[in-house]
Amino acid sequence: MGSPNSGATPRGGMETQGGKGGEFEAIARLRRRLPGPPEGEVWIGDDAAVLGPRAGRIVLSTDLSVAGVHADLELIGVDDMGWRAFTAAVSDVAAMGARPDGAVVAVAGPPATDLDLLYEGIAASSQAHRCPVVGGDLANSEELVVAVAVMGHVEGDPGPVLRSGARPGDHLVVTGPLGAAAAGLRLLRARPPAGGGATPGPGAGAGSVASTPGAPTADDLAVIAHRRPRARLAEGDAARLAGATAMVDVSDGLLADLCHLADASGVGFRLDEVPVSPGATIEEALGGGEDYELVVATPDPGRFEAALAEAGLRRPVVIGVCSADRSERTLGGEPTTALGWEHSWR
Amino acid sequence: MGSPNSGATPRGGMETQGGKGGEFEAIARLRRRLPGPPEGEVWIGDDAAVLGPRAGRIVLSTDLSVAGVHADLELIGVDDMGWRAFTAAVSDVAAMGARPDGAVVAVAGPPATDLDLLYEGIAASSQAHRCPVVGGDLANSEELVVAVAVMGHVEGDPGPVLRSGARPGDHLVVTGPLGAAAAGLRLLRARPPAGGGATPGPGAGAGSVASTPGAPTADDLAVIAHRRPRARLAEGDAARLAGATAMVDVSDGLLADLCHLADASGVGFRLDEVPVSPGATIEEALGGGEDYELVVATPDPGRFEAALAEAGLRRPVVIGVCSADRSERTLGGEPTTALGWEHSWR
Numbered sequence: 001m002g003s004p005n006s007g008a009t010p011r012g013g014m015e016t017q018g019g020k021g022g023e024f025e026a027i028a029r030l031r032r033r034l035p036g037p038p039e040g041e042v043w044i045g046d047d048a049a050v051l052g053p054r055a056g057r058i059v060l061s062t063d064l065s066v067a068g069v070h071a072d073l074e075l076i077g078v079d080d081m082g083w084r085a086f087t088a089a090v091s092d093v094a095a096m097g098a099r100p101d102g103a104v105v106a107v108a109g110p111p112a113t114d115l116d117l118l119y120e121g122i123a124a125s126s127q128a129h130r131c132p133v134v135g136g137d138l139a140n141s142e143e144l145v146v147a148v149a150v151m152g153h154v155e156g157d158p159g160p161v162l163r164s165g166a167r168p169g170d171h172l173v174v175t176g177p178l179g180a181a182a183a184g185l186r187l188l189r190a191r192p193p194a195g196g197g198a199t200p201g202p203g204a205g206a207g208s209v210a211s212t213p214g215a216p217t218a219d220d221l222a223v224i225a226h227r228r229p230r231a232r233l234a235e236g237d238a239a240r241l242a243g244a245t246a247m248v249d250v251s252d253g254l255l256a257d258l259c260h261l262a263d264a265s266g267v268g269f270r271l272d273e274v275p276v277s278p279g280a281t282i283e284e285a286l287g288g289g290e291d292y293e294l295v296v297a298t299p300d301p302g303r304f305e306a307a308l309a310e311a312g313l314r315r316p317v318v319i320g321v322c323s324a325d326r327s328e329r330t331l332g333g334e335p336t337t338a339l340g341w342e343h344s345w346r
Numbered sequence: 347m348g349s350p351n352s353g354a355t356p357r358g359g360m361e362t363q364g365g366k367g368g369e370f371e372a373i374a375r376l377r378r379r380l381p382g383p384p385e386g387e388v389w390i391g392d393d394a395a396v397l398g399p400r401a402g403r404i405v406l407s408t409d410l411s412v413a414g415v416h417a418d419l420e421l422i423g424v425d426d427m428g429w430r431a432f433t434a435a436v437s438d439v440a441a442m443g444a445r446p447d448g449a450v451v452a453v454a455g456p457p458a459t460d461l462d463l464l465y466e467g468i469a470a471s472s473q474a475h476r477c478p479v480v481g482g483d484l485a486n487s488e489e490l491v492v493a494v495a496v497m498g499h500v501e502g503d504p505g506p507v508l509r510s511g512a513r514p515g516d517h518l519v520v521t522g523p524l525g526a527a528a529a530g531l532r533l534l535r536a537r538p539p540a541g542g543g544a545t546p547g548p549g550a551g552a553g554s555v556a557s558t559p560g561a562p563t564a565d566d567l568a569v570i571a572h573r574r575p576r577a578r579l580a581e582g583d584a585a586r587l588a589g590a591t592a593m594v595d596v597s598d599g600l601l602a603d604l605c606h607l608a609d610a611s612g613v614g615f616r617l618d619e620v621p622v623s624p625g626a627t628i629e630e631a632l633g634g635g636e637d638y639e640l641v642v643a644t645p646d647p648g649r650f651e652a653a654l655a656e657a658g659l660r661r662p663v664v665i666g667v668c669s670a671d672r673s674e675r676t677l678g679g680e681p682t683t684a685l686g687w688e689h690s691w692r
Contacts, residue, residue, distance in 0.1 A: 023688040042508060045610065047441035047594060048407035048498070050506045053400065060497055061394035062450035064485040095393035104408035106452075106493040111690040139410040140689040142489050147452035149495030151406055152394070160396045162388060249393060264391065342369040343486040344457040 023138050030119050034126070034133050041134075043102075049134035051102055056155040061092035067109075067144035069343075075188040078114055080227040082121030082146065084290075088251060089148035090129045091231035091292045095249035096160040097240025098152040099233065100131035105148050108141035118146070129231055158240055166246035166265035166297035168324035173296045173304060173316045175235045178254055179280025182288025184226030187219050187279075218278035225277070229292045234311055239296045242307040246297040253289040255336050259329065261295065268328030271320035271336070286331075297322055369484050376465050380472070380479050387480075389448075395480035397448055402501040407438035413455075413490035415689075421534040424460055426573040428467030428492065430636075434597060435494035436475045437577040437638045441595035442506040443586025444498040445579065446477035451494050454487035464492070475577055504586055512592035512611035512643035514670035519642045519650060519662045521581045524600055525626030528634025530572030533565050533625075564624035571623070575638045580657055585642045588653040592643040599635040601682050605675065607641065614674030617666035617682070632677075643668055 027044070037043040042050040065085035067073050073081065086103065093100045105122060107115070115138075126133050131150060154160050216224070232249070239247055248261045254274065262269055276285040298304050301318050308316055320331075329336050373390070383389040388396040411431035413419050419427065432449065439446045451468060453461070461484075472479050477496060500506050562570070578595070585593055594607045600620065608615055622631040644650050647664050654662055666677075675682050 021690055021692065023691065026691040042506075046509050047438040048405040048444070048496075048506075050442070050508075051404040051406065053402055054404060056399055058397040058400060058404075058497070059394040060397065060448060060450055060495075061481055062452045062483050062493070062495055064452045064454050064483045064493075066454050066485050066487045069486060092393040096396070098394070102406060104406055104495050106408045106410045106495070108410050108412050108491045108493075112692055115691055135407055137408050137410045137493070138689055138691070139412050140415060141412045141491055143487055145454045145487055145491045145493075147408070147410075147454075147483070147491075147493035147495075149406075149408055149450050149452070149493075150394075151404070151497060160388075160394070162396075163392050247393075343484055344367055345369065345372040345461055345484070346367065346458055 043134040054153040062149040063089035079121035085146040086125035093152040094236035102134035105136040109144035161247040163264035170297040177275035179285035180225035180277035181290040182284035183280035184222035238307040253287040268323040389480040400499040408495040409435035425467035431492040432471035439498040440582035446498040448480035451482040455490040507593040509610035516643040523621035525631035526571035526623035527636040528630035529626035530568035584653040599633040614669040
């Protein structure tokens with residue numbers, strides 16, 4: 001997992017071997033925080049992780065999180081950033097109807113980065129999503145960047161659900177109401193800074209976000225949705241088995257992600273109504289992203305609903321239908337503008 | 347592959363959909379630069395890539411490259427940085443004796459980054475190492491960071507070669523002379539800046555580094571070794587099949603990487619002599635790193651040499667032996683100090 005120096009202006013690194021404050025000591029410490037492999041597998045500590053054979057098809061994806069872009073560390077903890085980065089990557093596997101097998105985590109950051117706290121969030125999401133951290137890399141950089149690559153697989157048939165299989169007449173279904181994560185971010189931005197400075201203290205995790213004792217309010221839940229989102233692995237698997245023709249996770253924003261699905265499938269869509277999370281606005285539900293609910297195209301939404309009910313999962317919501325006219329993209333009869341987030345390149 | 351905005355101070359990104367200068371247009375453009383999948387597989391463009399089943403054991407690794415730390419863009423082109431980042435990740439798979447199946451490439455960088463040139467280098471290494479780019483992610487950040495995760499596999503027996511299997515009495519063998527990449531960097535640093543500014547022009551690849559017409563000099567070869575290193579996939583595979591007990595690639599520096607192998611195996615080592623690349627110093631051979639030669643522990647170096655000869659590969663060099671005393675780490679009878687590079691963490 002080490003990385004050599006070959007730059008003209010090395011920053012923060014040092015020539016040493018295994019001492020306190022060094023990369024190898026940090027790796028050894030983080031490794032102790034994470035569970036070890038079963039017999040016959042090798043995870044952290046070699047040139048590459050070794051996993052057993054996987055029947056069926058393999059899926060592979062990567063997702064980037066940049067401090068200040070994907071995570072505002074004046075509003076959330078670096079543990080939350082770790083959770084969010086890991087979850088976003090796992091969500092890509094959920095959106096294929098696959099199950100994750102393992103992830104490799106690459107962290108570039110300033111020497112002052114609290115790696116232990118970052119890995120607390122990574123380890124918590126790893127455990128929650130049953131996706132072990134099997135390897136990684138560490139390097140110094142000016143700003144914190146986390147890249148998580150996840151491998152997963154789909155056993156048997158049907159295979160992974162692509163974005164490109166939707167057909168005219170298929171119903172469009174979401175696995176839950178939208179906009180909570182965006183509402184949570186809005187609420188965090190509106191809060192006065194916490195005492196003791198702009199940086200949330202260590203361990204400011206999902207358990208400590210409630211503003212008042214007792215049952216969490218809609219606002220509390222929105223903040224949790226932003227800080228500790230969940231990937232819909234069981235829902236994605238159920239959708240695949242229930243005959244979904246296309247699927248995407250809501251990471252960029254419902255309309256933006258739906259446009260990806262429609263573009264890939266060569267269809268249009270007519271939306272009737274979109275379920276909005278308590279406390280969120282319709283704009284947040286349509287454009288907010290990062291809820292990680294799944295949007296599923298299926299000719300038989302009743303079958304998907306029954307599959308989710310059988311698994312004890314939340315009832316999905318039919319939001320519209322796919323149409324043959326690929327230029328048709330409406331909500332309540334009005335044309336939609338897909339407001340999503342794009343990074344900018346020359 | 348998109349990524350949403352949820353930061354307080356988004357830099358460089360924009361709210362749009364698919365237009366010129368946007369993330370999705372960039373992805374579409376890069377996708378055209380890369381080969382597409384065979385029937386039954388899905389590469390770039392969905393939530394995750396879909397690969398066919400792989401018999402045997404799967405290996406998975408990730409490697410980070412940070413501009414200014416791993417690559418000095420005042421000395422080499424951003425295409426070279428792409429090549430180097432991709433090759434370093436593939437080398438981890440070579441060091442297991444495995445073959446790569448596909449890579450996902452996460453790029454965080456300023457909007458002004460020449461993504462096309464970066465991907466020219468990535469695509470060239472991908473083709474040279476027969477490891478397709480099957481997916482990726484793009485995000486804006488202040489400095490250029492490239493994280494490459496590679497999946498590979500080993501079919502049949504013996505399985506992947508770990509760092510931990512060396513035994514006292516095993517011979518230590520390297521697949522070639524060392525220090526060329528470090529010497530190349532030294533030569534680049536000593537050169538007067540090229541006309542037209544500090545940044546090498548686009549396409550300043552391996553073919554254009556020769557300083558004089560005619561056969562490349564040792565200096566030219568050293569510069570090529572720095573800018574366009576090769577992963578030793580065939581050598582790693584041959585070592586595995588010829589009974590290697592442990593293996594590591596020289597990425598941090600020979601002594602540092604040998605210490606990783608010795609630590610993991612619980613052995614010491616006595617080195618007799620180390621082959622030094624033409625034009626390199628002994629210090630560069632021992633500590634330079636990034637040559638990506640493999641260090642192999644084996645009870646039967648003759649068998650490894652015969653396997654390499656049969657494959658038409660360079661003759662390996664026995665450099666020493668593993669010993670039972672794990673505190674013994676000598677070169678020519680003198681204790682060695684493992685000078686390698688570590689990133690720094692609090």
